[in-house]
Amino acid sequence: MKNENIESQFVGKETPFYYYDLNVLEETLDAAYAASGKRGFHVHFALKSNFNSRLLEMIQSKGFGADCVSGNEVQQAINAGFDAKMITFAGVGKSDKEINLALAHDIFAFNVESIQELEVINELAAVQGRKAKVALRINPNVDAHTHHYITTGLDENKFGVTNAELERAAAVIRKCENIELIGLHFHIGSQITDMNVFKSLCVKVNEWKNWFEERGVIIKVLNVGGGLGVDYHNPDTNAIPDFEAYFDIFDKFLERTPQQEVHFELGRALVAQCGSLISKVLYVKNGVKKNFLILDAGMTELMRPALYQAFHKIEKLGDANATELINYDVVGPICESSDCFGKEVTLPLSKRGDLVAIRTAGAYGEVMSSRYNLREEIRYVYSDELV
Numbered sequence: 001m002k003n004e005n006i007e008s009q010f011v012g013k014e015t016p017f018y019y020y021d022l023n024v025l026e027e028t029l030d031a032a033y034a035a036s037g038k039r040g041f042h043v044h045f046a047l048k049s050n051f052n053s054r055l056l057e058m059i060q061s062k063g064f065g066a067d068c069v070s071g072n073e074v075q076q077a078i079n080a081g082f083d084a085k086m087i088t089f090a091g092v093g094k095s096d097k098e099i100n101l102a103l104a105h106d107i108f109a110f111n112v113e114s115i116q117e118l119e120v121i122n123e124l125a126a127v128q129g130r131k132a133k134v135a136l137r138i139n140p141n142v143d144a145h146t147h148h149y150i151t152t153g154l155d156e157n158k159f160g161v162t163n164a165e166l167e168r169a170a171a172v173i174r175k176c177e178n179i180e181l182i183g184l185h186f187h188i189g190s191q192i193t194d195m196n197v198f199k200s201l202c203v204k205v206n207e208w209k210n211w212f213e214e215r216g217v218i219i220k221v222l223n224v225g226g227g228l229g230v231d232y233h234n235p236d237t238n239a240i241p242d243f244e245a246y247f248d249i250f251d252k253f254l255e256r257t258p259q260q261e262v263h264f265e266l267g268r269a270l271v272a273q274c275g276s277l278i279s280k281v282l283y284v285k286n287g288v289k290k291n292f293l294i295l296d297a298g299m300t301e302l303m304r305p306a307l308y309q310a311f312h313k314i315e316k317l318g319d320a321n322a323t324e325l326i327n328y329d330v331v332g333p334i335c336e337s338s339d340c341f342g343k344e345v346t347l348p349l350s351k352r353g354d355l356v357a358i359r360t361a362g363a364y365g366e367v368m369s370s371r372y373n374l375r376e377e378i379r380y381v382y383s384d385e386l387v
């Protein structure tokens with residue numbers, strides 16, 4: 001979103017809306033595809049980070065697979081043109097209906113999160129006369145050093161099968177005739193910026209892979225999940241994550257045979273920087289101790305700050321050379337104190353009607369929007385629609 005005159009192109013568009021810069025998306029996808037492709041890696045896009053159909057169509061056209069966490073996401077991926085052979089389906093609570101849908105499409109793999117789920121998929125696959133391909137999600141007990149709400153790989157989290165259950169899981173897989181174990185799945189958390197965390201993950205993956213191979217089980221696919229973080233503070237100068245460094249860690253530290261495939265499930269790293277939430281200043285309120293900027297967007301459009309105190313860079317549009325700077329608490333219109341995008345944000349002096357961009361909102365933004373307070377349906381504008 002580097003265009004300095006972008007403000008003039010937004011005139012007349014009803015706010016708030018998500019603005020998607022398709023050039024940034026394309027550059028990001030190309031960089032990720034090149035860095036993974038040259039190492040023979042496969043990347044699935046995690047739809048839960050953004051299932052906007054325009055974005056999905058581009059992601060699909062660039063050769064990525066899809067990683068889904070609900071039956072509707074599986075259907076949305078199919079509708080956007082993703083080949084079922086490149087779709088994975090994860091989640092701790094898959095319903096029978098969702099499992100049946102994914103079975104009917106003969107997806108690439110179910111990422112299975114419990115022993116009981118293995119048994120249920122086996123039964124449902126038998127009814128359809130199919131063999132379900134599954135990857136067993138193992139909880140590797142690696143601390144992702146990220147916010148505790150987005151850490152998923154510790155023993156106390158609800159995800160995956162733990163160490164203590166592995167022996168039994170292996171026995172269940174052996175006896176289930178309508179299940180084929182194709183691989184192992186890991187996902188330890190999100191917004192991970194410390195590459196050492198991924199190195200620790202590789203060490204664990206090697207251990208579990210060996211555990212299975214020592215028992216004569218062939219592991220074709222190592223799915224190491226997603227979680228690569230983005231730079232929320234520098235959306236323009238550091239727009240593209242360092243995919244080279246990321247994939248290089250796995251290339252170096254994962255022990256694998258030439259026949260073994262390595263799969264990734266990236267969400268945030270692919271789409272966060274292409275999206276901004278554009279909002280209008282409704283009111284400026286100068287309190288006793290604080291100045292408030294009250295926007296027409298709130299936690300109903302972008303929930304991350306209210307949900308996990310996430311930081312998003314806030315910019316006033318069209319005021320590059322402003323001299324008078326003020327500290328504002330930038331808040332939304334929703335009747336909740338947590339409806340705040342940032343405290344003490346330094347911005348050019350602002351007035352009613354000014355436009356503000358909340359950056360790096362392409363991941364876990366639009367998808368988490370809600371109608372709370374009976375807010376309007378979310379709107380979006382794509383960069384190729386601007387004149």
Ligand SMILES: *Cc1c(COP(=O)(O)O)cnc(C)c1O
Pocket residue numbers: 046048049067069090091187189190191225226227228265266267268269363
């Ligand atoms: C959320 C999720 C991802 C994507 O995580 P990002 O941090 O957006 O890359 C990948 N795999 C699974 C199983 C997930 O739940």
